Amino acid sequence: MKQSMKRLLTAGLIFTMFAVLLAACGGGGTNTTDNNSGQTTDNPDKPFAGKKLSIVTANHPWGDAIKEMLPEFEASTGMKVDVQSFFEDQLAQKLTVQMTAGSVTPDVFMYSPLQQAKLFVKNGWIYPLDDYAKKEAAYDFDDFSKASVGSNMIDGKLYGIPIITEQHILYYRKDLLQQAGIAVPKTMDELLAAAQKLHDPKKEIYGFAARGQRSPLVSQISSFIYSEGGDFMKDDKATINTPEAIKGMTTYATLLRDYGPPGVLNMSWPQAIGVFAQGKAAFFADANSLFKNATDPEKSKIADQVGFAVFPAGKEGSQPFNITSWGLAMNAKAENKDAAWAFIQWASSKEIVLLTQQKGNPGARMSVWDNPEGITAFPKELAEVTKETQKGGVDHSLPPVDKVSEARDIIGAIVQKSISGEDIKAAAEQANKEFQVLIDKEKGK
CATH class of the missing domain: 3.40.190.10 (Periplasmic binding protein-like II)
Incomplete structure (x- = not known):
C-alpha cells in the first residue's frame, strides 16, 4: 500500500x-x-x-x-x-x-x-x-x-x-431456481410467482425474506413504490395513499405475509439476511452492501449459491434506490x-x-x-x-423531511398493518394524513 x-x-x-x-x-x-x-x-x-x-x-x-x-x-x-x-x-x-x-x-x-x-x-x-x-x-x-x-x-x-x-438489488438462491426450472425474476409479477412456487414452509424454505420492522422496512418499500411510479411525497404533499404507492406497498406486504418467514414483523436487515444465509429463503431484497453476510462461508450456509440480480421492474420499470x-x-x-x-x-x-x-x-x-x-x-x-x-435509480430511499424517524414510523405502519391482514388502503389514507401534518409543521404551516 x-x-x-x-x-x-x-x-x-x-x-x-x-x-x-x-x-x-x-x-x-x-x-x-x-x-x-x-x-x-x-x-x-x-x-x-x-x-x-x-x-x-x-x-x-x-x-x-x-x-x-x-x-x-x-x-x-x-x-x-x-x-x-x-x-x-x-x-x-x-x-x-x-x-x-x-x-x-x-x-x-x-x-x-x-x-x-x-x-x-x-x-x-x-x-x-x-x-x-x-x-x-x-x-x-x-x-x-x-x-x-x-x-x-x-x-x-x-x-x-x-x-x-448503496443500491437496492435482489439476492437469490441459484440452486433453488435451477432445481425448479425458474428464471431469475425480472418483474414484480415474476417475483411474486417465483416466491409462491418456491415457498415450502414444511421444509423451512420461505419464498421471500426482507425487513418487516416498522421503521427499517421504509427504505426497502421505496424501490417497490418507485417502480410503480410513486413516491413518498411530491411538492410538499404526502403521496403514500396514491394508487402507485399502494401498489408498491401491497407487493411488498404480500411477499412477506404470504411467502415470508415466521416473525417477519420483528425483522430488520440482520435477521432477514440471516434467514437467507441459513438457506431458508429463496429470495432476499435489500442493499448490495450487505452481500458479505450471504457470501462469507463463515456466516452463510449457501455462500456458493448466492446470485445477484437487478431489482425487478414494476409498471415504470426497475426503479430501485441508488x-x-x-x-x-x-x-x-x-x-x-x-x-x-x-x-x-x-x-x-x-x-x-x-x-x-x-x-x-x-x-x-x-x-x-x-x-x-x-x-x-x-x-x-x-x-x-x-x-x-x-446508471439510474432514485436518489433517496427515505422521505425527504427533517424528522425522518417520525416519518418512517408513520409510513412503516401501513405495511405492517397489511402484513397483519388489515386493509392497506385504509391504513394508507390514515398514514397520509399523519404524514401531511408532519410535512406542514416542518414548512411552518
Missing part, C-alpha cells in the same frame, strides 16, 4: 489537485495566503503547510482505509490531519452537539445525507460545495453517478460528496475551508476511490466501476448488477 500510494502521489496527483487551489489562494507566487486563515506558507508545492484539519468519521471500513493513506497525504500537503471515529449514533450526537454550539471543528465530517442533510442544512451547519466541486476539470465531478450526487442536493445546492453508495449512504461534508464554520476542501477532494479523487473500493467500499465514481481493478473486491455478478443500477 505504501509503495502504491507513493507512486500515486509522486506521479503528480497531489500537485494537480492543489495547483489550482494554490493559485486561487495566492496568485501562484512563492508566498501564498490562505483565504480563510490569513496564514502564509513559503512552499508553493505545499500550499497548506502548517495547517491542521479536524476530521470526524464513522466507525466504517472506509474510514479505516483513509487512515492508512493519511501519512502520504500529510507528507504531500504539509497538513496535519487529526481523525476521530465514532459509532453511528455517537457520531450523530457529537455532530449535533458541536454544530449547535457553533464549533469550528470538525472541519470535515462523514454524514448520512438521507438522515441528516435536510436538518443540517436547515440549521446552517453545512457549507455548500458547488463552486469547489466544479472548479477543477481534473477532479471530474461528472464522473460521480447522478443519483449519488442527488442524495447530497438540497434545494438545488450540493452539500456533500458521495463516498459510499443512494449515497455516506458522504463527506464541510463545517459551515470551518476556519480553513480551502484546506478542508483539499482533503475532501483528495479523499474522493478517482485514484483514492479506486484504492478504497479495492478494500470493499462501494464508491460513486463510474470510472472506477468500469475499471477491472475497481471491482476486484466484489463477486463478478454483483459488480455487474451494481454497475447497471448505478
